[in-house]
Amino acid sequence: MKIKVNRKELVKHINIVQKAISNRTTKQILEGILLIAEDNILTLIASDEKISIKSKLSTIVNKSGKCVVNARLFGEIIRRLQDDVIDITVNQNNMNINAKRSDFNIQVQNEEEFPNLPRMDDGLNFEIDSEDLKDAVRKTTFAVSIDETRINFTGVFMDVNPEEINFVAIDGFRMALKSIKTKTETKTSVIIPARALNELVKIIEEEEKIIKVDLSFNQIKFTLDNAELYSTLIPGEFFKYEGLIRKNHTTVASTNIFELQNALERASLLAKEERANLVKLDVHDSDILITSNSEIGSVKENVESQVDGEGLKIAFNSKYLLEGIKNMTSETLKLNFTDSVNPCIITEEEDPDYIYLVLPVRLAN
Amino acid sequence: MKIKVNRKELVKHINIVQKAISNRTTKQILEGILLIAEDNILTLIASDEKISIKSKLSTIVNKSGKCVVNARLFGEIIRRLQDDVIDITVNQNNMNINAKRSDFNIQVQNEEEFPNLPRMDDGLNFEIDSEDLKDAVRKTTFAVSIDETRINFTGVFMDVNPEEINFVAIDGFRMALKSIKTKTETKTSVIIPARALNELVKIIEEEEKIIKVDLSFNQIKFTLDNAELYSTLIPGEFFKYEGLIRKNHTTVASTNIFELQNALERASLLAKEERANLVKLDVHDSDILITSNSEIGSVKENVESQVDGEGLKIAFNSKYLLEGIKNMTSETLKLNFTDSVNPCIITEEEDPDYIYLVLPVRLAN
Numbered sequence: 001m002k003i004k005v006n007r008k009e010l011v012k013h014i015n016i017v018q019k020a021i022s023n024r025t026t027k028q029i030l031e032g033i034l035l036i037a038e039d040n041i042l043t044l045i046a047s048d049e050k051i052s053i054k055s056k057l058s059t060i061v062n063k064s065g066k067c068v069v070n071a072r073l074f075g076e077i078i079r080r081l082q083d084d085v086i087d088i089t090v091n092q093n094n095m096n097i098n099a100k101r102s103d104f105n106i107q108v109q110n111e112e113e114f115p116n117l118p119r120m121d122d123g124l125n126f127e128i129d130s131e132d133l134k135d136a137v138r139k140t141t142f143a144v145s146i147d148e149t150r151i152n153f154t155g156v157f158m159d160v161n162p163e164e165i166n167f168v169a170i171d172g173f174r175m176a177l178k179s180i181k182t183k184t185e186t187k188t189s190v191i192i193p194a195r196a197l198n199e200l201v202k203i204i205e206e207e208e209k210i211i212k213v214d215l216s217f218n219q220i221k222f223t224l225d226n227a228e229l230y231s232t233l234i235p236g237e238f239f240k241y242e243g244l245i246r247k248n249h250t251t252v253a254s255t256n257i258f259e260l261q262n263a264l265e266r267a268s269l270l271a272k273e274e275r276a277n278l279v280k281l282d283v284h285d286s287d288i289l290i291t292s293n294s295e296i297g298s299v300k301e302n303v304e305s306q307v308d309g310e311g312l313k314i315a316f317n318s319k320y321l322l323e324g325i326k327n328m329t330s331e332t333l334k335l336n337f338t339d340s341v342n343p344c345i346i347t348e349e350e351d352p353d354y355i356y357l358v359l360p361v362r363l364a365n
Numbered sequence: 366m367k368i369k370v371n372r373k374e375l376v377k378h379i380n381i382v383q384k385a386i387s388n389r390t391t392k393q394i395l396e397g398i399l400l401i402a403e404d405n406i407l408t409l410i411a412s413d414e415k416i417s418i419k420s421k422l423s424t425i426v427n428k429s430g431k432c433v434v435n436a437r438l439f440g441e442i443i444r445r446l447q448d449d450v451i452d453i454t455v456n457q458n459n460m461n462i463n464a465k466r467s468d469f470n471i472q473v474q475n476e477e478e479f480p481n482l483p484r485m486d487d488g489l490n491f492e493i494d495s496e497d498l499k500d501a502v503r504k505t506t507f508a509v510s511i512d513e514t515r516i517n518f519t520g521v522f523m524d525v526n527p528e529e530i531n532f533v534a535i536d537g538f539r540m541a542l543k544s545i546k547t548k549t550e551t552k553t554s555v556i557i558p559a560r561a562l563n564e565l566v567k568i569i570e571e572e573e574k575i576i577k578v579d580l581s582f583n584q585i586k587f588t589l590d591n592a593e594l595y596s597t598l599i600p601g602e603f604f605k606y607e608g609l610i611r612k613n614h615t616t617v618a619s620t621n622i623f624e625l626q627n628a629l630e631r632a633s634l635l636a637k638e639e640r641a642n643l644v645k646l647d648v649h650d651s652d653i654l655i656t657s658n659s660e661i662g663s664v665k666e667n668v669e670s671q672v673d674g675e676g677l678k679i680a681f682n683s684k685y686l687l688e689g690i691k692n693m694t695s696e697t698l699k700l701n702f703t704d705s706v707n708p709c710i711i712t713e714e715e716d717p718d719y720i721y722l723v724l725p726v727r728l729a730n
Contacts, residue, residue, distance in 0.1 A: 070661070073634065073635075073661065073662075076634050077631065077634055080627065080630060080631045080634065081631070082627060101628070101666060101667040101668070101669075102628070102631060102664070102665070102666050102667075103664065103665040103666075104631075104635075104662060104663070104664045105662050105663045105664075106635075106661060106662030107661055107662055262445065262447060263466070263467070265445060266442065266445045266446070266467060266469075269438065269441050269442055269445065270438075270469075270471075296435070296438065296471060296472055297438075297469060297470050297471030297472055298469070298470045299467070299468065299469045299470075300467070300468040301466060301467050301468075302466040302467075303466070304466075
């Protein structure tokens with residue numbers, strides 16, 4: 001292999017594929033990036049066997065070839081060089097990186113051991129607007145379960161219907177549901193590991209418009225302008241989430257997100273020291289009174305609110321309320337209640353296609 | 366105690382005294398800030414028994430009093446409130462913090478257990494320009510020893526003479542020496558814990574001009590406009606550092622700091638994996654050739670340089686070179702050598718009062 005490459009472009013593409021690499025891999029070959037130089041294109045591929053990312057850039061290829069180079073070392077060298085253009089030459093197990101005043105020789109590995117990219121035979125595919133996808137990922141992945149014994153709930157359920165795609169995360173204490181309007185002409189559903197989605201949104205560029213999604217029986221592939229991300233799917237069933245979406249509420253409190261978030265964060269200063277980050281909400285008239293007590297002290301917070309319906313007292317783990325609210329982008333949200341034992345459904349004013357549902361904590365008294 | 370206080374001012378002063386608090390203290394009282402409200406002044410004091418910081422702000426004191434409040438909790442509450450002015454009332458063991466929509470009650474401790482500030486009887490004192498002091502601390506503390514069995518070298522030696530003060534740090538591999546011109550009319554020397562100096566520079570404000578220094582037999586006190594920092598001194602002798610300051614050199618290489626730093630950092634990418642971060646310098650003609658070899662590869666870096674005197678080959682732990690260079694502020698530095706076994710003395714063009722000395726690594730061949 002012999003190439004002449006724009007250094008900043010190469011750094012960008014190393015950063016993209018490096019997101020697939022796991023720090024905890026025990027296989028040396030998976031600490032590497034597979035480089036393929038051919039037809040004036042340099043292709044980079046990295047994988048942790050669950051997630052694989054492939055990225056391409058145009059470059060001058062004087063001699064085609066393949067090799068696997070340690071991602072961390074290669075990345076640090078290329079990032080720290082100061083030149084605009086660098087020459088990379090691979091001969092057998094040696095890579096020479098040459099710049100004006102710098103000359104590196106590092107070992108590379110043979111590409112044969114590197115895992116192949118998954119084959120996507122089944123041909124189910126559709127398109128998603130990139131902004132919609134980023135929004136759906138941001139508003140759901142934080143709510144997946146971290147309990148590896150309930151593996152189905154560590155992923156986001158993507159429920160694809162002809163007119164809309166629902167992204168759903170459930171961890172037993174809350175649910176986040178974001179709908180995206182599309183025309184997929186497809187009906188299917190899969191569970192996508194949260195990590196794959198989180199890495200995906202990091203490599204979606206500003207200019208990116210449409211993301212193509214391909215599904216096979218156990219793989220998903222997202223195609224961007226200059227990169228592809230492959231992920232294994234989580235097999236198994238998901239929760240029948242539609243049953244949780246209650247339409248009738250007895251109490252609805254509208255409030256400023258920023259004020260509510262600040263008040264909950266202050267109340268949590270005392271709550272977090274004690275059992276389950278407990279905060280109590282007393283919803284009445286034109287206020288939500290938030291209280292929290294622990295051995296170290298007590299706090300009362302008053303949040304101005306427009307309350308329609310009956311007054312209500314209800315308790316929550318403040319962490320679950322806060323995580324949902326923090327990911328909302330509107331100025332105003334609605335807390336929708338029926339009573340003190342059923343879930344609170346939180347909706348935000350400027351996104352009617354998002355709901356965040358939190359189970360209350362039942363109090364003994 | 367009953368006070369009405371500007372919240373942002375209070376946050377600023379909490380941040381100042383909190384720097385004295387150790388995360389590792391086992392005494393509950395030392396997790397606290399001693400508050401003293403009297404004569405429309407609120408005084409805050411925190412201590413880890415080695416370092417104590419006292420800070421003052423003007424405020425409305427309706428009822429004077431004292432208490433000790435947990436620094437972390439008090440700090441987080443005050444920082445997270447949104448009001449301009451808050452009311453703080455202490456009754457026995459309860460502190461009430463009241464703002465427009467927030468009301469906290471937290472426990473406080475009795476002030477009697479809180480350690481007294483050290484007494485500074487002996488009366489040796491002088492003044493230092495605050496910019497000079499900050500510069501001296503930044504250019505020396507990084508070079509102290511982290512070896513607690515050589516306790517004298519974990520501090521910075523402050524060698525006070527009538528015309529100048531020398532700040533010296535030595536760890537057995539390198540020495541950093543910064544001179545400040547002053548008129549102290551005093552001759553003395555003390556060893557100051559590096560942590561005290563590092564915390565001190567964090568609380569020196571932009572407007573601060575002159576810092577007053579008081580010395581007693583085992584304490585040092587720095588007086589700023591609105592704060593005082595006390596530190597215990599490290600007892601014992603220091604190294605006779607003057608003997609290390611060589612004036613005659615056989616080889617002097619002048620080079621751009623930025624280029625040298627970048628080249629060393631790149632060379633260290635391979636070096637750091639192996640024995641002692643070893644880099645070899647070949648100083649000759651108009652270049653410094655830096656090389657490094659390890660199992661994973663090799664690197665050559667060429668740094669343009671004006672070399673006066675004989676050519677020379679010498680090896681270093683790149684970490685020691687880099688730490689010194691990174692703390693220099695000039696564009697150009699000089700590497701002053703005599704041979705491959707004696708220290709390299711690094712001086713920077715725009716600060717003739719600073720020298721950084723590094724011992725070379727002796728190579729077997």
